[in-house]
Amino acid sequence: MTKGCTKIYFFIFLLTISSELLAQRSSRERINIDTDWRFALGHAADPVQDFNFKVANIFSKTGKAEDTPISPKFNDSTWRQLDLPHDWVVELPFENVDNFDLMAHGYRPVGGLFPENSVGWYRRNIELTKADSGRRLAVTFDGVFRDAMVWINGFYLGNNESGYMGVTYDITDYVNFDGNNTLVVRVDATQAEGWFYEGAGIYRHVWLQKYDNLHIAEGGQFVYAEVKENVAKIFIETTVENQTLGNASGQVSAFITDRDGKKMGSAKSVEVTLALNGQTTVKQEIVLTDPRLWSLEDPYLYRVTSQVSNGSTILDHLTTRFGVRTILIDDKKGLSINGKFIKVQGVNCHQDHAGVGSALPDYLQYYRIQLLKEMGVNAYRASHNPPTPELLEACDSLGMLVLDETRLLNSSPEHMDQFERLIKRDRNYPSVFLWCIGNEEGYVQTTSVGKRLALTMLAKQRELDPTRTSTYAADLANVFKGINEVIPVRGFNYREKGMVPYHNDHPTQPVIGTEMGSTVTTRGIYEVDSVKGYVPDQDITHPWWASLAEDWWPIAADNDWLLGGFVWTGFDYRGEPTPFQWPNINSHFGIMDVCGFPKNIYYYYQSWWTDKDVLHISPHWNWAGKEGEIIDVWVNSNADEVELFLNGKTLGKKVMPRNSHLQWQVAYEPGSLKAIATKNGRTYEAVMETTGEAHQIVLTPDRNIVTADGKDATVVNVTVLDNRGREVPTANHLVAFSLEGDASIIGVGNGDPSSHEPDKMDVGDYRRSLFNGKCQMILQAGNDPGKVMVNATSAGLKSATVSIQLVKTNNNLLGKR
Missing domain, CATH: 2.60.40.10 (Immunoglobulins)
Known part of the structure; x- marks a missing residue:
């Protein structure tokens, strides 16, 4: 995997150079501001410990901040300094408290029962210059969990309730040009959104945007294709917004390049004149002959650029990677891509990973998608919330379909705004083949209320993206009421025995398994252990509401009308420790564990989802x-x-x-x-x-070359061998890690669902026990190029050392949109 992934990542880097050069010629800048934040825990129930918040009268006058962290004069020198993404929950100890929600979230002490751990404050200084005066300025948060209030220079910008959908705030009116500006975020994770581990904090990227007053609106570029034979018509809809203090005129143009930067076609420039605060959408068309189509096997991405100009001056531009492909959902033959019918071989996934919680470096998105592709997975359901943009970029680049899902079925202004932001943000990703408007809404799904909610959301989806359709994940068998009456594609969560009768009764409604399977297994364990909370690592155990892999997949494989399905789940995740509770702190549902180490069921799916020669024996023979x-x-x-x-x-x-x-x-x-x-x-x-006793440690990095940018990362997997070089599957030694060079360890894990060892530790004190022969360490690069030596030691074992090379490039090896 190491060599292949490195080639893919480096290739993506080479292809992004042309868009970087264009950015240098344009007035739009998008600057990552993940570094140099200050952080402190507040308190949800004690205003004094919450830095006087809710006592100081901050909303009585515009810009009033009083003696709180909102004030630019506040002294945060004692606060912790850190870089984003950051999840403070993964750093907390486990707590054994008899509470369902705490159990479901992985026994981390956050939420209403733990007010001392449920509020976090972030502060960052932003330097601007006089040259920025006259431009629009905005900050974009890709994801904050949860209920985030944002200020700059003491001025309140707004509140984003969603823990998953990003938000942008215009800060132009509040900033100091040629000086410092203080950005402040108060995060309140007291109320959960899901029933699984969610973390807390600014766990996705933050961006500072600079652009002209006449510019492309937020989410204002929509690109789609119509392909007939060997000709593709590319349609570009560009929404332009005028935020000058009067009328403004300009020209809107569009062009397409291949991934090497060669121009493939352009649209005729369109003149626009907008009144104060006016908007207009310009629709343009470019024809490509013999286009290279995006597919799972060849995920080729063009670059589509919308540009706003005034004469020879480029005022604004937006470049999007775009794949030309045709998606068809047929009620008799299932799903086709570019005319080729395929079966959805999908997995559901939550967004956390061993060692880092929900705060994943971009690299881990690519790593996890590549692991799934090697197993034969071709589709990913973002369960049950909008994913991070980098996940979609990985799916675009590596060739993985995505079922993109909103957090909640609801037509209220708040939730419709979240839904609209989701569709506008994600509708240009070729990997997204279907929207999902909700999951198991048991209070309304069979009612007229549920039906009306669904109709409103479907209307909004068709308005914003008429090129796709939607499903809904229903935990119902042969039931045609409420949401199922109006949903274009019927989704089944389990109840797989009801799919054939349902199809027989409603043959014109396409069907997909939105959650299938749910075999529970513990990697390397072969008996039930109710004390430690382990279940056998074979396809033999499932909850009452689910089924085995061999119960559902033959139904999907043998029926053309069934699009396929998504297994619950691709990876284990924190929380939902079914069928046990404490000491379990994560699920057993994964085909792979929380580190991405395969369980035996992995090889069942790989056998029937790939053309590889698969032959796997289990259990081990010790x-x-x-x-x-x-x-x-x-x-x-x-x-x-x-x-x-x-x-x-x-x-x-x-x-x-x-x-x-x-x-x-x-x-x-x-x-x-x-x-x-x-x-x-x-x-x-x-x-x-049958192996001998453990003799030596082996370190296996996923990549040996990492970008020296302070953000890039790699996974280092750990195994142990006997004196004949055979992997010992029963080893549980404690392994200690150390580094030489400019890098840091940002997390460790081992896949043990009952391990209470910390994921994060003090610098220089990182260690983790093997679990059935394996553990994992995640290394993040510093900013200085050179060699990093990774060392691993354990009592009684021969130590191991591996080198990682940090290199300087103009871009991260993973690439950026």
């Missing part, structure tokens, strides 16, 4: 003390037949049933368990051996 006992051996493969051998003696040959697996009952004896598969006349084999 069972000292169980000699002679029967071990249930599973083989996952897509071969025609498999023969199993124990220490050279055949245990029989079996035909592999399609979309299933094979099993043998084997009396344990140490040694070698070998499977030989036959496929289309070819043979290949897999071996599982």
